[in-house]
Amino acid sequence: MPMGSVSIKEVATRAGVSPGTVSNVLNRPEKVAESTRARVEEAIRDLGFVRHGSASSLRAGHSRTVGLSVIDIGNPFFTDVAAGVEEVASERGYAVILGNSSGDLLKEERNLLVFAEQRVRGVLITPAGANLAKLDQLRERGISVVLVDHPAERADQCSVAVNDITGGSLAVSHLLSGGAERIAYVTGPLTVRPCADRLIGAKRALAAAGRDPGETLEEISVSVMNARSGQQAAEKMIAGGRLPDAVFCANDLLALGMLRGLLQAGVRVPRDISLIGYDDIDFVSASAVSLSSIRQPTHRLGRVATELLLDECDNPGSHAHQQIMFQPELIIRESAP
Amino acid sequence: MPMGSVSIKEVATRAGVSPGTVSNVLNRPEKVAESTRARVEEAIRDLGFVRHGSASSLRAGHSRTVGLSVIDIGNPFFTDVAAGVEEVASERGYAVILGNSSGDLLKEERNLLVFAEQRVRGVLITPAGANLAKLDQLRERGISVVLVDHPAERADQCSVAVNDITGGSLAVSHLLSGGAERIAYVTGPLTVRPCADRLIGAKRALAAAGRDPGETLEEISVSVMNARSGQQAAEKMIAGGRLPDAVFCANDLLALGMLRGLLQAGVRVPRDISLIGYDDIDFVSASAVSLSSIRQPTHRLGRVATELLLDECDNPGSHAHQQIMFQPELIIRESAP
DNA sequence: CGTCCTCTTGAAAACGTTTTAAAAACGGCG
DNA sequence: CGCCGTTTTTAAAACGTTTTCAAGAGGACG
Numbered sequence: 001m002p003m004g005s006v007s008i009k010e011v012a013t014r015a016g017v018s019p020g021t022v023s024n025v026l027n028r029p030e031k032v033a034e035s036t037r038a039r040v041e042e043a044i045r046d047l048g049f050v051r052h053g054s055a056s057s058l059r060a061g062h063s064r065t066v067g068l069s070v071i072d073i074g075n076p077f078f079t080d081v082a083a084g085v086e087e088v089a090s091e092r093g094y095a096v097i098l099g100n101s102s103g104d105l106l107k108e109e110r111n112l113l114v115f116a117e118q119r120v121r122g123v124l125i126t127p128a129g130a131n132l133a134k135l136d137q138l139r140e141r142g143i144s145v146v147l148v149d150h151p152a153e154r155a156d157q158c159s160v161a162v163n164d165i166t167g168g169s170l171a172v173s174h175l176l177s178g179g180a181e182r183i184a185y186v187t188g189p190l191t192v193r194p195c196a197d198r199l200i201g202a203k204r205a206l207a208a209a210g211r212d213p214g215e216t217l218e219e220i221s222v223s224v225m226n227a228r229s230g231q232q233a234a235e236k237m238i239a240g241g242r243l244p245d246a247v248f249c250a251n252d253l254l255a256l257g258m259l260r261g262l263l264q265a266g267v268r269v270p271r272d273i274s275l276i277g278y279d280d281i282d283f284v285s286a287s288a289v290s291l292s293s294i295r296q297p298t299h300r301l302g303r304v305a306t307e308l309l310l311d312e313c314d315n316p317g318s319h320a321h322q323q324i325m326f327q328p329e330l331i332i333r334e335s336a337p
Numbered sequence: 338m339p340m341g342s343v344s345i346k347e348v349a350t351r352a353g354v355s356p357g358t359v360s361n362v363l364n365r366p367e368k369v370a371e372s373t374r375a376r377v378e379e380a381i382r383d384l385g386f387v388r389h390g391s392a393s394s395l396r397a398g399h400s401r402t403v404g405l406s407v408i409d410i411g412n413p414f415f416t417d418v419a420a421g422v423e424e425v426a427s428e429r430g431y432a433v434i435l436g437n438s439s440g441d442l443l444k445e446e447r448n449l450l451v452f453a454e455q456r457v458r459g460v461l462i463t464p465a466g467a468n469l470a471k472l473d474q475l476r477e478r479g480i481s482v483v484l485v486d487h488p489a490e491r492a493d494q495c496s497v498a499v500n501d502i503t504g505g506s507l508a509v510s511h512l513l514s515g516g517a518e519r520i521a522y523v524t525g526p527l528t529v530r531p532c533a534d535r536l537i538g539a540k541r542a543l544a545a546a547g548r549d550p551g552e553t554l555e556e557i558s559v560s561v562m563n564a565r566s567g568q569q570a571a572e573k574m575i576a577g578g579r580l581p582d583a584v585f586c587a588n589d590l591l592a593l594g595m596l597r598g599l600l601q602a603g604v605r606v607p608r609d610i611s612l613i614g615y616d617d618i619d620f621v622s623a624s625a626v627s628l629s630s631i632r633q634p635t636h637r638l639g640r641v642a643t644e645l646l647l648d649e650c651d652n653p654g655s656h657a658h659q660q661i662m663f664q665p666e667l668i669i670r671e672s673a674p
Numbered sequence: 675c676g677t678c679c680t681c682t683t684g685a686a687a688a689c690g691t692t693t694t695a696a697a698a699a700c701g702g703c704g
Numbered sequence: 705c706g707c708c709g710t711t712t713t714t715a716a717a718a719c720g721t722t723t724t725c726a727a728g729a730g731g732a733c734g
Contacts, residue, residue: 005478007720018684023722033682048474053454054391054400055720058689063391065434065455073420076413083410086437090444095451097402098435100423107427114432117390118402137385141342227619256623282564283620286593290625344690355714360692370712392690395719 006047015043026051057119066309067115069099069108069125071192072225075253076281077298078126081148084302085124092310094121101128103188103224109134116141122309124148124302130191146309148301150193152323158312160305160324162296164194167328168201169208171248171276171294174330176209178274178337180246184218186233186258187250188225195250198278202248218244225250230257238265245273246336252277252284255291259335263288274336280329290333297326343384352380363388394456403646404452406436406445406462408529409562412590413618414635415463418485421639422461429647431458438465440525440561446471453478459646461485461639467528483646485638487530489660495649497642497661499633501531504665505538506545508585508613508631511667513546515611515674517583521555523570523595524587525562532587535615539585555581562587567594575602582610583673589614589621592628596672600625611673622670629673632666 008026012019017036024032025040032040043049057063068085070078082098089096097118099111108128115123115138122144125135135145135157145157152159175183183202190196203213220237222229230249234257237243249255255277262269269275269289277284280295304324312319345363349356354373361369362377369377380386394400405422407415419435426433434455436448445465452460452475459481462472472482472494482494489496512520520539527533540550557574559566567586571594574580586592592614599606606612606626614621617632641661649656 005720008722009720019721020685020723021683024683027722031682036682050450050453050478052395052456052720054395054456055689056722058389058391058395058691059720059722061689061722068435073423074413074416076411076416079411079413079416082435083437086410086435090436090447090451093451095434095436095455097432098405098419098423099427099432100420110427113387114427114430116387118432119389119391141387227623256620260623283593283623286564286597286620286624288623288625288627342690345692346690356691357693357714357716358712361713364692368712373712389690392719393692395721396690396692398692398719 005052006049007052008049011040011043011047011049014047015040062121062313063119064093065095065097065118065120066306067097067099067111067118067120067123067125069101069111069115069123071101071103071126071128073098073100074226075251075279076283077251077279077296080281080298081126081302081305084299084304085306086302088303088306088310094310103128103192105129105131112138116143119143121313122146124305124309126150128192129189130193144309144312146305146312148305151325152321155323156321158305158308158321158323160301160308160326162301162326162328164197164328165201165204167278167294167296168198168248169205170201170328170330171198171278172202172205173209174292174332175246175248175274175276175336176205176211178246178270180244180274181216182218182244183216183246183248184220184237184244185248185250186220186222186230186254188222188254190221198248198250222254226253227257227260230254230259231261232257234258234261234265238262238267243267243273247273247275249275249277252279252281252291252293255293255335256284256287259287259289259291270335270337276336280331285333289335292333292336293331295329295331300326342389343386344389345386348377348380348384348386351384352377399458399650400456401430402432402434402455402457403643404434404436404448404455404457404460404462406438406448406452406460408438408440408463408465410435410437411563412588412616413620414588414616414633417618417635418463418639418642421636421641422643423639425640425643425647431647440465440529442466442468449475453480456480458650459483461642461646463487465529466526467530481646481649483642483649485642488662489658492660493658495642495645495658495660497638497645497663499638499663499665501534501665502538502541504615504631504633505535505585506542507538507665507667508535508615509539509542510546511629511669512583512585512611512613512673513542513548515583515607517581517611518553519555519581520553520583520585521557521574521581522585522587523557523559523567523591525559525591527558535585535587559591563590564594564597567591567596568598569594571595571598571602575599575604580604580610584610584612586612586614589616589618589628589630592630592672593621593624596624596626596628607672607674613673617666617668626672627670629670630668632668634663637663 101108147159438445484496
């Protein structure tokens with residue numbers, strides 16, 4: 001009969017042992033004799049005992065939770081990452097505390113505060129801005145941090161990212177090979193690292209093809225990277241006249257919005273304008289005009305980041321910080337054949 | 338200079354007060370004199386003190402976290418719900434612990450155990466199956482539970498749902514009005530309440546139109562409700578010959594997969610087969626053939642559920658359990674005009 | 675039978691808060 | 705100046721674990 005909160009002490013009395021022994025059964029079962037262990041386990045079952053996580057982390061000095069702060073939980077890219085994180089965390093008995101920064105630095109900071117209060121074991125974060133100082137403060141507090149989708153600049157921290165320079169480059173050289181002369185790059189804030197890197201990659205591709213970035217590339221900046229912004233960007237582009245002949249969007253949500261905006265205005269894709277997105281989220285293969293995109297190992301990103309984090313937490317001695325960099329892959333579909 | 342874990346005690350000595358006073362500043366600022374409060378707050382800032390959530394919940398008897406267990410974090414429907422949940426929780430200073438059951442009852446149970454260990458204040462859950470007994474156990478432990486996307490049968494619990502019977506009915510009567518004679522219903526496990534209810538609605542619509550469900554409706558069951566399953570269902574349907582002239586998918590992911598499967602096999606939508614999905618996730622308006630669907634107030638679902646939950650937690654006395662039921666809306670697009 | 679080991683168990687002290695009951699400070703007033 | 709009612713502060717006892725250290729229980733062996 002599971003009652004409202006049974007403590008280890010009640011389990012102890014029922015099993016005829018001391019609380020310390022029960023704790024041992026829970027945490028180092030091998031240290032306790034077979035027969036008593038069985039007795040204790042039976043008592044646990046009978047009473048419906050569930051360990052009190054707060055008490056446990058208070059005393060033990062660390063919790064079994066990790067914090068995950070993402071930029072946009074509505075974006076399938078982050079959802080895939082989150083799924084990977086949840087998978088690994090759950091396998092290892094960790095709980096995931098979810099924070100959605102919505103690209104807002106204040107909100108992100110509030111998330112980190114909540115994580116600090118909860119004394120999470122570690123934090124996985126795709127930073128919404130360029131200022132990583134707050135993260136060092138966390139580390140000083142003994143909370144490990146792994147950067148996700150953002151390569152670490154320093155060697156004393158872990159990160160898992162995908163080479164966005166390569167990605168930007170792949171995208172733009174593909175557009176060039178399709179005959180593009182003037183390309184628009186629709187991007188989120190350049191303080192978001194991936195956006196900035198994809199731009200660098202784009203420019204490199206132009207340089208490699210002997211084009212002048214200043215003439216070939218037009219940047220269109222939006223503050224939030226969703227389909228609505230993409231569509232607005234399309235409308236602005238169209239209103240401005242003089243359309244580019246290719247558009248590279250910094251993520252697929254923008255690209256889908258752009259596609260919709262273009263089609264609604266009667267612009268034909270890819271005939272009038274070719275279009276390429278980024279992330280290769282599931283849905284772009286099914287869109288009105290299927291989108292070319294840059295694929296990233298998203299789920300993997302989440303898994304590996306979490307493995308790194310938990311390794312750092314569990315083996316603080318032997319842990320070697322790693323900056324893992326995956327390679328993106330060009331996926332060609334109708335929108336930019 | 339924020340050091341590794343400053344305690345309330347250190348704040349107290351620096352401010353020249355007792356720990357109890359610091360605690361009061363934190364929790365009932367109005368109880369402490371203006372001048373000392375200022376002094377304490379300064380000490381808190383100087384030392385970079387952050388309240389230890391575990392200690393706090395241990396003593397206070399309740400935490401500031403809620404658990405959220407969803408069936409498929411990869412499905413934009415749940416993502417939208419989660420975003421709503423996170424929003425409200427975050428506004429009220431609660432942290433959200435995320436659990437993804439993947440439709441697996443064992444995994445769901447493990448999530449609930451984790452929630453129980455963390456002593457979450459409450460749980461939001463879209464149950465992966467029909468057995469809600471575990472939830473009563475949680476309630477006995479003093480953890481409030483709000484059902485999400487699953488109407489409560491009993492009056493002593495809160496729930497937030499959308500009328501799936503109406504939804505199923507809307508979908509099927511629309512298909513009938515388009516001239517459908519034989520309809521396939523592609524669904525997840527019927528132990529998942531929404532799937533079952535949408536079927537009931539579908540049959541009602543048939544009955545209302547004077548059709549015999551046994552002859553008109555064919556059920557195709559899949560175990561996991563994603564695009565891959567949808568496509569497989571299409572392939573099976575096609576291999577089986579004798580195609581229906583309309584397909585109703587229990588969610589949009591299935592519908593997108595179905596669409597792809599049909600198009601790849603050269604079946605024209607909506608000319609040969611008309612197709613309608615469910616949820617009206619963002620992406621279906623942009624798909625190759627834009628999908629008709631049943632829209633639900635997804636984000637709202639998450640927000641309201643969380644408000645209900647936190648109300649139940651914060652005002653246990655005055656809280657009145659509510660079973661909220663939203664109404665779905667038919668959205669007509671190309672796939673079933 | 676006593677000694678010495680090893681293997682198990684137990685007692686008690688933390689961990690950092692919150693909360694309660696009581697003490698201290700303060701002001702006003704007789 | 706002493707007393708009383710209020711406001712403000714404090715000391716100390718929890719909350720449920722984990723952990724350390726010592727004590728107890730069994731054997732094996734001399």
